[in-house]
Amino acid sequence: MAMSVHQLGSALPDFYAGIKPYLAITKAKVVMMLVLTAWVGLALAPDTGRTLVQQLMSLLSIGLISAAAAAVNHVVDRNRDSKMARTRHRPLARQQLCVSKALLFAACLAIIGTTGLLVFSNWLCTVLTLLALLGYAVVYTMFLKHMTPQNIVIGGLAGALPPLLGWVSETGSMAAEPWLLVMIIFAWTPPHFWALAIAREADYARAGTPMLPVTHGIQFTKLCIVVYTLLLSVTCVLPYLIGMVGYVYLATASVLNGLFIFLVVRLYIHHTGQQAMGVFRFSIWYLLLLFVSLFVDRALI
Numbered sequence: 001m002a003m004s005v006h007q008l009g010s011a012l013p014d015f016y017a018g019i020k021p022y023l024a025i026t027k028a029k030v031v032m033m034l035v036l037t038a039w040v041g042l043a044l045a046p047d048t049g050r051t052l053v054q055q056l057m058s059l060l061s062i063g064l065i066s067a068a069a070a071a072v073n074h075v076v077d078r079n080r081d082s083k084m085a086r087t088r089h090r091p092l093a094r095q096q097l098c099v100s101k102a103l104l105f106a107a108c109l110a111i112i113g114t115t116g117l118l119v120f121s122n123w124l125c126t127v128l129t130l131l132a133l134l135g136y137a138v139v140y141t142m143f144l145k146h147m148t149p150q151n152i153v154i155g156g157l158a159g160a161l162p163p164l165l166g167w168v169s170e171t172g173s174m175a176a177e178p179w180l181l182v183m184i185i186f187a188w189t190p191p192h193f194w195a196l197a198i199a200r201e202a203d204y205a206r207a208g209t210p211m212l213p214v215t216h217g218i219q220f221t222k223l224c225i226v227v228y229t230l231l232l233s234v235t236c237v238l239p240y241l242i243g244m245v246g247y248v249y250l251a252t253a254s255v256l257n258g259l260f261i262f263l264v265v266r267l268y269i270h271h272t273g274q275q276a277m278g279v280f281r282f283s284i285w286y287l288l289l290l291f292v293s294l295f296v297d298r299a300l301i
């Protein structure tokens with residue numbers, strides 16, 4: 001029987017309430033950023049004559065596998081998440097979604113994503129994306145995160161891989177250029193995360209997670225943030241130096257790096273929790289604008 005407009009109007013909120021917990025465990029905004037960086041890797045790769053549909057389906061598949069990794073992270077961390085103010089509202093921490101449903105959802109995302117990559121991309125891209133999934137969901141979430149304050153430095157490699165995944169989805173082989181983009185995200189991750197960890201230090205201490213500000217103190221963490229931000233600024237110049245991109249990128253990167261260095265040095269000198277959150281929020285804009293500038297630069301050449 002056809003549904004009336006009135007019935008449809010009341011069914012839609014119910015449907016949304018049903019899928020909301022599933023959406024929440026995908027870390028959708030982070031995944032969108034990961035897909036953007038994969039897209040840039042794809043756009044900068046040599047043209048191999050693939051169709052737009054093949055390219056978009058490859059990016060979608062990388063996004064689905066990343067979302068699966070995020071869902072597993074929610075399952076594994078549900079008890080610790082329930083002890084932290086920032087994460088205690090999460091569906092698994094609040095027992096609003098059960099483990100088996102979340103794992104089934106993650107498996108579906110991973111299977112659809114893997115099939116998508118095999119059909120629309122190539123085996124090397126598929127294997128590397130699955131390695132990134134394991135790197136984040138197993139190596140980082142199950143082991144490193146709870147073992148060492150270097151957790152996010154080593155585990156950060158998984159989140160840094162998407163530009164390489166995008167490139168390889170296009171070419172079927174690795175090259176130095178996408179590795180430079182991986183290195184940029186790799187160097188960006190510690191300032192990105194440690195700024196937040198400083199602001200949320202008490203939360204991490206309560207959950208017993210050995211994040212750097214908890215184990216080595218806030219002042220030392222701020223020093224590490226400054227060191228990684230300087231390393232990031234140097235790494236950012238490399239794509240220009242090897243002729244991969246031009247002045248639009250270089251100018252954008254210079255302004256962004258200048259601002260980032262200013263903010264982290266200011267944080268080092270006089271610290272407030274508010275400034276640490278400012279650095280964290282800026283880090284997200286930084287990566288977004290840097291990768292958009294790579295894209296624009298290439299489009300203008």
Ligand code: HEM
Pocket residue numbers: 029030033034037086151152153155156157159160185189192193196284287
């Ligand atoms: C091991 C590596 C990383 C760690 C530990 C980390 C940690 C975090 C944490 C704890 C948050 C806050 C989430 C919240 O408010 O609940 C966050 C937010 C975010 N991260 Fe990362 N991150 C990492 C890597 C990345 C990577 C590689 C990207 C993208 C390329 C990224 C993009 C973002 C974005 C866009 C947000 C904001 C999300 C929002 O507003 O909901 N992160 N990150």
Ligand SMILES: CC(C)=CCC/C(C)=C/CC/C(C)=C/COP(=O)(O)OP(=O)(O)O
Pocket residue numbers: 027030031034062065066067069070073077087129130132133136141145158159161162
């Ligand atoms: C296939 C592929 C590219 C996989 C990468 C997957 C992925 C979602 C990486 C993002 C890294 C991230 C948000 C880490 C935070 O985890 P956390 O547990 O420290 O943060 P939380 O406390 O907010 O959960």
